[in-house]
Amino acid sequence: MAKKLVAYFSASGVTKKVAEIVSEADNSDLYEITPKVPYTKSDLNWMDKKSRSSVEMSDKKIRPEIAGDEINPQDYDEILIGFPVWWYVAPTIINTFLEKYDFSGKKIILFATSGGSGFGNTVKELQPSAPDAIITEGKVLNGMSKQEIINWAKSI
Secondary structure (H helix, E strand, C coil): CCCEEEEECCCCCHHHHHHHHHHHHCCCEEEECEECCCCCCHHHCCCCCCCHHHHHHHCCCCCCCEECCCCCHHHCCEEEEEEECECCECCHHHHHHHHHCCCCCCEEEEEEECCCCCCCCHHHHHHHHCCCCEEEEEEECCCCCHHHHHHHHHHC
């Protein structure tokens, strides 16, 4: 059986809950992509053009620093990466994560939570951060029951 890693970034806890279910579905390792400077509620105010998240998403060169334990992607056959959709794409901290490690030859499957949008150009925007990995769009897991999330996770 392939060894899987479920890595996720969660700003408000929604993606964390989904990632835990995905990890639990086939006993995958779970890794939280933790920002060095945690996001506050005001940082996440997408209506404020000067909020931290708005500034980061308007300048795609920004790479929020990551804190926490190190991982070795080479220990895994497949890597699932979860995140909230911000401005129709993954938050730039996902680029930081992909650029921090060598994902050469790895299969990366994305999953997300969203207030209403899909993946948009996420794969296109993440691919340069892990050019030698195979990044595929998985599923937006909003509004799904625990069993539906488990079924999806077991199907990949």
